[in-house]
Amino acid sequence: LQPFCAAVDWGTTNLRVWLLSPDGAVLGTRRGPEGLLSITDRGFAGVLETHLSELGATADLPVVICGMAGARTGWVEAPYVETPAKFDALAARAVRVAEAKREVFILPGICQRANGAPDVMRGEETQLLGASLAGAGDGLFCLPGTHSKWARVEASAVTGFSTFMTGELFELLRSHSVLAQFASASRGPLEQEPAFGEAIRSVLADPRNAFGRLFAIRAAALLDNEGELAAARLSGLLIGAEIAAAIRERSTSEIRLVASGPLAGAYSAALKIAGYAPSLLDPETLAIRGLFKAARMLWPANSARTNVA
Amino acid sequence: LQPFCAAVDWGTTNLRVWLLSPDGAVLGTRRGPEGLLSITDRGFAGVLETHLSELGATADLPVVICGMAGARTGWVEAPYVETPAKFDALAARAVRVAEAKREVFILPGICQRANGAPDVMRGEETQLLGASLAGAGDGLFCLPGTHSKWARVEASAVTGFSTFMTGELFELLRSHSVLAQFASASRGPLEQEPAFGEAIRSVLADPRNAFGRLFAIRAAALLDNEGELAAARLSGLLIGAEIAAAIRERSTSEIRLVASGPLAGAYSAALKIAGYAPSLLDPETLAIRGLFKAARMLWPANSARTNVA
Numbered sequence: 001l002q003p004f005c006a007a008v009d010w011g012t013t014n015l016r017v018w019l020l021s022p023d024g025a026v027l028g029t030r031r032g033p034e035g036l037l038s039i040t041d042r043g044f045a046g047v048l049e050t051h052l053s054e055l056g057a058t059a060d061l062p063v064v065i066c067g068m069a070g071a072r073t074g075w076v077e078a079p080y081v082e083t084p085a086k087f088d089a090l091a092a093r094a095v096r097v098a099e100a101k102r103e104v105f106i107l108p109g110i111c112q113r114a115n116g117a118p119d120v121m122r123g124e125e126t127q128l129l130g131a132s133l134a135g136a137g138d139g140l141f142c143l144p145g146t147h148s149k150w151a152r153v154e155a156s157a158v159t160g161f162s163t164f165m166t167g168e169l170f171e172l173l174r175s176h177s178v179l180a181q182f183a184s185a186s187r188g189p190l191e192q193e194p195a196f197g198e199a200i201r202s203v204l205a206d207p208r209n210a211f212g213r214l215f216a217i218r219a220a221a222l223l224d225n226e227g228e229l230a231a232a233r234l235s236g237l238l239i240g241a242e243i244a245a246a247i248r249e250r251s252t253s254e255i256r257l258v259a260s261g262p263l264a265g266a267y268s269a270a271l272k273i274a275g276y277a278p279s280l281l282d283p284e285t286l287a288i289r290g291l292f293k294a295a296r297m298l299w300p301a302n303s304a305r306t307n308v309a
Numbered sequence: 310l311q312p313f314c315a316a317v318d319w320g321t322t323n324l325r326v327w328l329l330s331p332d333g334a335v336l337g338t339r340r341g342p343e344g345l346l347s348i349t350d351r352g353f354a355g356v357l358e359t360h361l362s363e364l365g366a367t368a369d370l371p372v373v374i375c376g377m378a379g380a381r382t383g384w385v386e387a388p389y390v391e392t393p394a395k396f397d398a399l400a401a402r403a404v405r406v407a408e409a410k411r412e413v414f415i416l417p418g419i420c421q422r423a424n425g426a427p428d429v430m431r432g433e434e435t436q437l438l439g440a441s442l443a444g445a446g447d448g449l450f451c452l453p454g455t456h457s458k459w460a461r462v463e464a465s466a467v468t469g470f471s472t473f474m475t476g477e478l479f480e481l482l483r484s485h486s487v488l489a490q491f492a493s494a495s496r497g498p499l500e501q502e503p504a505f506g507e508a509i510r511s512v513l514a515d516p517r518n519a520f521g522r523l524f525a526i527r528a529a530a531l532l533d534n535e536g537e538l539a540a541a542r543l544s545g546l547l548i549g550a551e552i553a554a555a556i557r558e559r560s561t562s563e564i565r566l567v568a569s570g571p572l573a574g575a576y577s578a579a580l581k582i583a584g585y586a587p588s589l590l591d592p593e594t595l596a597i598r599g600l601f602k603a604a605r606m607l608w609p610a611n612s613a614r615t616n617v618a
Binding site for chain 2: 072080111119120162163165169173176178202207208209211214215218220223224241244246
């Protein structure tokens with residue numbers, strides 16, 4: 001089977017490259033540590049060509065990229081599409097990389113300027129496009145991570161979103177704050193400890209005091225020898241604060257959780273404690289689907305030709 | 310004038326020693342970097358005797374200490390007094406240091422176990438005792454810092470308090486997070502920038518979303534070149550979240566702000582923006598007064614004898 005295109009999710013700390021068939025199947029995969037922060041001498045073009053060569057891609061195979069490669073500090077800037085951001089606009093406003101010998105397009109991120117809540121995303125919008133393709137339709141999406149995103153999708157557009165620095169705060173507080181003495185120890189999935197759920201419930205009951213609960217983690221460790229509960233409490237507190245802020249209306253019918261691995265476990269548990277029954281979607285699968293859908297919009301001729309042949 | 314006692318505020322990163330007259334006047338002052346974290350070979354006794362010797366204290370001058378020297382990891386543990394904590398209990402439950410050749414007492418801290426809000430303080434309770442002596446009476450006290458304390462004082466007792474990791478969060482986020490690119494720059498008092506007040510007002514209007522506003526600081530820097538506002542926004546956001554959580558009832562008539570230097574400026578401005586007219590008290594003055602009042606309870610005979618002589 002001849003590949004239709006190569007698809008790349010190029011992030012801050014790593015990249016993934018897939019060869020995709022005309023119907024979107026994955027024909028080959030490469031992962032590399034050459035994220036935005038580690039691009040040096042070879043530059044973006046050199047890194048990309050090396051991975052494509054390893055995958056056996058022909059010299060004329062087109063490439064579609066999402067993620068931080070399109071940031072101002074990336075390869076070529078792909079300016080943000082503003083909310084409400086139609087999914088079609090991601091392909092329509094993709095930026096061609098002039099220096100590349102083959103056809104290489106970088107998809108834009110999305111920005112939000114409305115309601116005094118400026119926000120940006122690069123990469124997650126392609127996963128949301130992938131979910132749209134998969135028929136997941138409208139709804140509220142939660143994409144947890146270092147910087148968790150909550151996005152509302154309506155009528156094939158991202159109409160609004162919010163970012164929470166939950167993952168980064170957890171690492172900073174767990175490793176570098178006065179809580180580190182107790183919270184840095186790790187013992188399996190935190191969401192399996194009762195303290196995780198207790199912390200979530202306490203924040204949901206009184207969300208304006210989320211910051212005020214941090215030090216209580218240390219106080220309980222000192223007063224009641226509850227140091228071993230510190231990491232689960234910290235995780236529950238931060239995820240609970242994120243959920244309390246992200247979900248304002250209890251009428252929110254369904255939440256689509258885009259996560260895998262430990263994050264999927266922690267956020268699934270947290271959302272259930274908060275009274276929701278999230279459906280779980282795999283972020284890598286959605287990224288591939290989103291890149292493929294954008295590629296079909298960029299190169300309908302290739303696709304039609306291949307399909308007919 | 311013969312000193313009545315030596316008073317020591319022994320913190321985590323430094324200590325201060327004062328010689329006090331029978332009426333509480335300061336006859337001599339020493340400051341040193343030998344906080345709890347840096348005590349090594351000489352130990353607490355050696356450090357204390359060196360400072361007392363430099364001040365010309367006689368070998369029988371008694372010493373009263375507050376702060377982290379009484380922590381479990383300090384010189385001698387002075388177990389917490391639980392809320393509601395009568396100020397009289399601070400002297401009554403002071404712990405004598407057996408290894409010291411002179412009379413040395415360490416005042417306890419205060420702990421709170423009620424209402425699912427465990428909390429601890431060591432040092433601030435002595436400032437509150439000092440405010441009590443100064444006739445400041447009952448009320449709500451704000452003691453900002455690395456770990457800000459808000460304490461309610463009623464009928465010569467600390468009836469409840471809350472700790473906020475505001476100062477530590479500010480330093481972590483400003484220096485070590487994705488916000489550091491913009492927020493690490495400093496240009497004079499942050500509270501003088503309009504962005505500081507705007508951040509406070511936005512958090513007070515919607516306190517459950519305090520965490521959710523952090524990333525917007527970065528987004529505004531990327532979208533609108535507002536990077537130079539990042540530090541003021543971060544400070545306003547964190548202090549605003551602290552105020553929103555600490556002051557639940559708008560009926561709170563008066564707030565006594567125990568602060569000096571930059572913290573006094575920032576918190577005065579923040580509380581005024583929130584609609585309060587705080588009265589400002591100097592923390593060092595209160596610490597000296599509190600230690601003196603405890604000393605008078607520990608050694609009434611000395612005091613009477615000296616006064617009579």
